[in-house]
Structure formats: structure tokens, C-alpha cells
Amino acid sequence: MASWARAVRGLLLDVSGVLYDSGGDGGVPIAGSVEAVRRIKASGLKLRFCTNETQATREKFVKKLQGMGFDISVAEVTAPAPAACRILKERSLRPHLLVHNDLVPEFDEIDKANPNCVVIGDAAENFTYANLNEAFRVLIGLEKPVLISLGRGRYYKETDGLKLDVGAYMKALEYACDVQAEVVGKPAKMFFESALAEMGVPPEQ
Amino acid sequence: MASWARAVRGLLLDVSGVLYDSGGDGGVPIAGSVEAVRRIKASGLKLRFCTNETQATREKFVKKLQGMGFDISVAEVTAPAPAACRILKERSLRPHLLVHNDLVPEFDEIDKANPNCVVIGDAAENFTYANLNEAFRVLIGLEKPVLISLGRGRYYKETDGLKLDVGAYMKALEYACDVQAEVVGKPAKMFFESALAEMGVPPEQ
Numbered sequence: 001m002a003s004w005a006r007a008v009r010g011l012l013l014d015v016s017g018v019l020y021d022s023g024g025d026g027g028v029p030i031a032g033s034v035e036a037v038r039r040i041k042a043s044g045l046k047l048r049f050c051t052n053e054t055q056a057t058r059e060k061f062v063k064k065l066q067g068m069g070f071d072i073s074v075a076e077v078t079a080p081a082p083a084a085c086r087i088l089k090e091r092s093l094r095p096h097l098l099v100h101n102d103l104v105p106e107f108d109e110i111d112k113a114n115p116n117c118v119v120i121g122d123a124a125e126n127f128t129y130a131n132l133n134e135a136f137r138v139l140i141g142l143e144k145p146v147l148i149s150l151g152r153g154r155y156y157k158e159t160d161g162l163k164l165d166v167g168a169y170m171k172a173l174e175y176a177c178d179v180q181a182e183v184v185g186k187p188a189k190m191f192f193e194s195a196l197a198e199m200g201v202p203p204e205q
Numbered sequence: 206m207a208s209w210a211r212a213v214r215g216l217l218l219d220v221s222g223v224l225y226d227s228g229g230d231g232g233v234p235i236a237g238s239v240e241a242v243r244r245i246k247a248s249g250l251k252l253r254f255c256t257n258e259t260q261a262t263r264e265k266f267v268k269k270l271q272g273m274g275f276d277i278s279v280a281e282v283t284a285p286a287p288a289a290c291r292i293l294k295e296r297s298l299r300p301h302l303l304v305h306n307d308l309v310p311e312f313d314e315i316d317k318a319n320p321n322c323v324v325i326g327d328a329a330e331n332f333t334y335a336n337l338n339e340a341f342r343v344l345i346g347l348e349k350p351v352l353i354s355l356g357r358g359r360y361y362k363e364t365d366g367l368k369l370d371v372g373a374y375m376k377a378l379e380y381a382c383d384v385q386a387e388v389v390g391k392p393a394k395m396f397f398e399s400a401l402a403e404m405g406v407p408p409e410q
Contacts, residue, residue, distance in 0.1 A: 124334065125334055127334045127337070128333065128334065129329070129330055129332045129333065132332070132369055132373075133366070133367070133368055133369055136360065136367065136369050136373075137366060137367050140360070140367060154380060154381045154382075154383075155341065155345070155381050161338070161342060162338070162341065162342050162345060163338055164337055164338055164341050164377065164381050165381075167380060167381070168337075168341075168377035168378070168380050168381040169377060171376045171377050171379070171380040172369065172373035172374060172376055172377040173373070174376070175359060175372060175373050175376040176359045176360050176369050176370075176372070176373040177359075178359075
């Protein structure tokens with residue numbers, strides 16, 4: 001074993017496209033990945049799952065993966081929405097949400113009255129002309145507009161074709177309001193750091 | 206009269222916000238502007254109207270202004286859509302249109318089969334999730350994506366509130382496809398140059 005490998009005490013695993021391929025029917029596990037997760041856990045290495053998934057709560061996401069045979073629990077998943085909630089609480093930010101309906105429960109404990117920021121995720125069908133104008137009006141009405149984006153993906157593929165991802169709509173709002181979004185999720189450094197902190201393993205290990 | 210004023214042989218006039226204020230009921234002329242247009246014409250100066258209006262054909266737009274009392278004809282108006290049509294013809298481009306329904310007739314004579322570019326205008330209610338994904342798929346499917354944008358405004362005000370303008374959606378497609386849009390309309394230099402050419406007056410006059 002190489003010396004760097006001996007120093008490794010924990011692993012961060014991507015999920016979509018690494019452990020399973022998504023699709024209209026929920027997706028299928030990639031060959032060998034269920035067994036790989038099992039072996040990593042048996043080896044004593046610490047493990048966290050790091051995903052930019054923002055179309056569902058972690059509960060729903062984990063249930064789907066468990067159904068495919070993966071040994072995974074909600075407590076082992078680092079996702080943008082909970083990370084955003086920590087930021088909102090720390091900075092007393094009350095979000096106007098432009099996210100997928102299925103993600104809303106992740107923000108249940110967050111005060112959303114009289115919003116002083118906008119949180120945008122992959123809202124999919126919720127990316128309507130009316131909803132985009134509404135989020136824009138909240139932002140442009142703030143003395144210091146704060147836009148928090150759950151990821152910055154350009155597009156992704158679904159069974160019925162390519163779809164614009166959250167990053168495209170983030171750019172639209174950035175341009176209209178002349179602001180720069182704060183990106184929560186991969187590839188933001190802070191997102192990986194918080195996953196490591198949750199695992200209790202420093203970057204060099 | 207100052208020497209620069211003696212050299213002036215023609216004028217380009219903005220329309221919305223200069224000659225009239227837009228609004229839900231079609232808008233109202235700005236005090237003195239109807240008379241100003243009349244006097245410019247009587248003075249013998251050449252005159253063209255230069256607008257970024259892309260929510261209606263020039264015919265409809267001019268009819269509205271005539272109804273307010275302005276001495277204006279379709280032939281005197283420089284607008285993004287006809288300028289875009291010239292570019293499309295010159296470069297044998299067949300557009301997929303993401304524009305306002307009322308603007309579509311401006312492209313009647315343009316071949317739109319098997320599109321090899323996307324033309325985006327202020328599509329308003331046509332900026333749906335489905336339509337944006339469709340325009341994106343056309344663009345990303347091209348070997349060399351060509352995106353032509355009728356203006357690059359950030360937002361504008363209507364009687365029922367602020368609305369995102371074409372520039373925001375242009376930025377979304379630019380980011381998703383990693384392309385730079387070609388902007389037709391103010392403030393593009395080429396747009397002013399073509400208005401001057403139509404008027405037959407060089408820039409220095």
C-alpha cells in the first residue's frame with residue numbers, strides 16, 4: 001500500500017453517476033457499486049455521501065438508494081439544502097425559496113417571513129416566468145441582494161432529454177440584479193469542508 | 206448655432222421612455238414629444254426611430270404611436286427583429302425562435318426548418334421551463350452554437366411590477382451552452398450603424 005493510501009482515514013463518495021445512473025424510473029445502480037460501499041464500510045474507513053441532489057429531501061433520496069441495495073442512511077449524506085440551512089441560521093437570513101416542491105420540507109425549520117435573501121435550487125417545473133419574476137423582485141428590492149444557489153450545474157440529462165440546471169437560472173438572476181450568487185454544493189470548497197467536518201476527518205486524511 | 210450642430214443632417218430617436226411612457230393601457234406620450242417630432246421633420250433633418258421593442262411587430266408598434274398623435278411610419282423604424290432577419294439571410298441561418306407571439310410575423314419570410322441557430326427576444330409569457338429547455342437543446346445540439354439576442358436588457362417595469370428582460374434569459378443560455386450571444390439592438394454598434402445606413406447619413410453627421 002502506498003504511503004498516501006495508508007494516511008487515508010475517510011472517503012467522500014459522489015452518488016449520481018458514480019453509485020447509480022438516474023432516470024425516469026428512479027435509476028439503476030452502477031455495476032459493483034453496492035458491493036463497493038459495503039467493502040468500504042467493512043474496511044473501517046469513514047464514509048460520507050456527497051451529492052448536489054436538490055430535487056428531493058435527503059429522506060426520499062436515501063430511501064431510493066436503499067431500495068437499490070445501498071447501505072446508506074440520511075445521517076451519512078451531505079447535500080446542499082442542509083448546508084444552506086446552516087448558512088441561513090448563522091446569518092439570520094430569511095429565504096424566499098425558488099426550489100423543487102419536494103425540497104421544501106428541508107427548510108421547514110427556517111423562518112421565511114419577510115425574506116431578505118433568495119435561495120435557488122433545481123426547481124424544474126417551478127422555473128416558471130411568474131416564479132422567476134417573483135424571485136427577481138425579492139432580490140432587486142433588497143438593499144444588499146443575497147442570492148444563494150444550491151449548486152451551479154449547467155444542465156443534466158433525463159430520460160426525456162436535456163434540462164437546464166440551476167446554474168443557468170442562477171446566471172439569469174445574477175445578471176438582472178448585478179450580484180454574484182453564493183454557491184452551496186459541489187464544487188464549492190466550503191461544501192467539501194463541511195462534509196469532512198461532519199465525518200470528523202481532516203482534508204489530508 | 207454651434208459648428209457641430211450645423212454639421213448634423215440626421216437624428217436617431219429612442220422611443221419608449223423618450224417619446225412615450227409604456228404601461229398596461231399602451232402608454233401615454235411624454236409632454237411635448239409629439240410636437241418635437243413634427244418640428245424635427247419640418248426642419249428638413251432626416252429622422253429615424255430606434256427601438257429595442259420586441260414584443261410586437263413594427264406595424265403594431267407604429268399603429269400605437271400614430272394613435273398617440275406621432276408622425277411616424279413603419280419605414281422609419283429601426284428595430285431588432287428586422288436587423289436580425291438581415292443577419293439570418295446573410296449567413297444562411299435558420300432560427301429556432303424564442304420570442305413573443307406578436308413578434309413572430311416579423312420572421313415570416315425566414316426559413317425556420319431544421320434550425321441552425323436560436324433567436325431570443327423578450328418572450329414574456331413564452332419564457333416557460335419547457336420553451337427554455339427546447340431552445341437550449343437546439344443550441345447544445347449544434348456543432349457551433351449560434352445564439353442571437355434581440356437586446357440585452359436586464360429588466361423593465363410594467364404596471365404590475367418589474368419583469369426580467371431578454372438579457373437575463375440570454376445569460377442563462379450563454380452559461381448552459383458556454384457560448385456568447387450576438388446582441389442585435391441597442392447598445393450594439395452595428396445596430397446604430399444599420400439605422401444610419403437606412404437613413405443615408407454618416408455617423409459624423
